[in-house]
Amino acid sequence: MSGGKVDIKVVLLGKAYAGKTSLVERFIHNRFVGDTVPYQNVITIGAAFGAKTVTIDNKNVIIGIWDTAGSERYEAMSRIYYRGARAAIVCYDLTDKSSFDRARFWIGELQKHEENCQIYLCGTKYDLVEAEPALRKIDERETRALAIDVRGEVYETSSKTGKDIERIFRKIATDYLATKKEPMTEENPDLVRLRKASKSKKLCAGCKS
């Protein structure tokens, strides 16, 4: 599924109740709906799509986000959501060990089917861990090691406080702009002109003589 009027397609993957929808809600609408029952409010059905524009160095980048459902039965469908995605935010709940195993599964899937997809690891519900360090079930060193493995980045976010959420999407947009520039820097306009000029001169000289 590609197309639409977005610059970057970002997909959120992870176990059910890892907090993917909350993360998107915070980023797009800057709100947190799980005030009464934190992080357990709604379960996503299928996948939800949302878009937001981010401005980096005066350039507007429209980020289209696919918030997928974590339930297992959608697994077979999930490929249509991450096909052609530039970036994947793989979420795991910092207070739930099994969610990290699920994250590894998604990384495996992405590496198998979407080589060009940049992976951003995201440990969610940081506010819970901050308030009660004993709740942390996932070691930061472990996640860093995995991030290095996949040549990705790792973030620890909280949709409740908004910690690092803006940062993760700004980083995605910056990385996107950087890759877009890369092909241009390879064929440096100055360098080409110099060569052409010298060649044509030689030719001209050869013709004359």
Add this chain to the structure above:
Amino acid sequence: MAAEVREAEQIGNTSDSDSVQTELLETNEIPGKSENALLVATDSFEDLNYAGLTNGTLPTVSTSGTIHSLVKKKARRASALLDENEAAGDNTASSDETTNAVDQESSEVSGEDSQEDHLESRLTDLSLNETESLPEEIPMTQLIPTSSDIEDVNSLEWKQQRRHIFIISESGKPVYSRHGSEDKLVTIMGVMQALVICTHDFQKDTLRSIVAGDHKFVFMCRDHLTFIGITRGRESTQQMLLQLTYMYNQVISVLTLSTLTRIFKQHRNYDLRRPLSGAEKFFDNLLNLMDVEPGLLLSSVRCLPLDSSVRENISHSIVQHAKVKDLVFALIIAQNQLVTLVRMKKYYIHPMDLHLIINLINASESFKAAESWTPICLPKFDACGFLQAHVSYLDEECHTCLLLLSVDIEAFYILSECKAKIKERLVRYNALKAINDSLRRNSYSIQQCSISDLRHFLYKSRSIAQYTSPELEAPYHTKEEQQRLFDLYHYLHDRIHTSGRQLKILFHVGPYETLLGWVTQGFELYAVFGPLVTKTIAIHAVNKLLRWIKKEEDRLFILSSVTF
């Protein structure tokens, strides 16, 4: 005409039935009749019978369903994603995925095997000892071994529930329970499955229902699953069976029949709660819906009352802006009521499928946050494949929901554009406002019919599979009274439809109200009057009511069906 009243039944009333015969309305004036229906007008209630349901043999799962024929002409990748069976052959990458998942399953299942066998044998023993005492007073507590005091069965709250619904796999594994957690109900579920299996294996018979005290147990086995409904309400066996059929349809809607059969073919012991996780609330919500929404009992749908010009405008907006290849159905639903439905020529939607769609919208908060793209299987349309649904709310308050159902799995962005255009047009022509106004008015009051002593009614036009009923007003404004009214309708419906003896008219005098049920080829009418109404008055009133509905039919029903 005389034939229609011949079978009329009287209960506790002495008025002469001959004198009212001539008063009955001519049937050619059926309100809400239309040749051009948009829903499938089948009576699923009467279609229900045990012969078809409890048969142990499985229906052959073929991939040549409606969806398959729709996508056949399309690129293979789309069909591969729609039909997982095909995906294995078509696409090597996805077959890897499947084997992965299967590996995980098998390792987990083998770990549980021994425990499972042990449990099963224990349960079988238990049930064998206890079967003799079954017809006695509520056997649940007696069946439970004393050691398991943590089980939900022992809690008073659990026991006092009016209705229980269970889904159990063939091997006795719990799949779903309406009340309490399945983990804590393993024993009782195992007992029930044992009863089913014992009857099947030893008696070579099928267990249909058990009556124990004021409880009624109804069993239905379909596709490796056993559905059990237990009630102490007024629902008849047939009506319970209808509820169980809805539950079965909901399972299919989440998984598809092909996936369900494949899972149990590979692993008899498979824990179906895994693929169903996150879908529990669909089951809960569907059962709650059955308690308040008569449409499920009548297998018909309620339409939002709207001026026909407004409704026409809405459907034309959809036709105009959603002329997209592979779009099968487009519909707008507002608070469980159908606003409009546009369909592909040749394809109809079954009321039971529409109820599943309404349930999907009703049960999920997640659609309110953003545009969604989700697979849904409509069992009556095609039990073996998924349609893709683009779901979005058109207004800020999230009352009016637009659904675009397509067979093209890649169509999200196209449909998203369609949605924006439709919304823009509906706003421009004030159609959204009209919908909201109608919602705020809450249907209509019984007083608008200006028939004294008529308290409430349900009117279903059979040809279009739609029904109408006024708001619930005093005396039916409390929860208890509403429940009682529903019980009365269940009773009336059951008395008329009970197989073996179909009635045309039933007049019933109860302690608090008088009921009149009237079923013809064209319609079904269930009316509730005050307690002192005589049969003659009731018949007069009903005729007047039919004339009123006829007058209002353009507003209350969707009489013409719009196609792409």
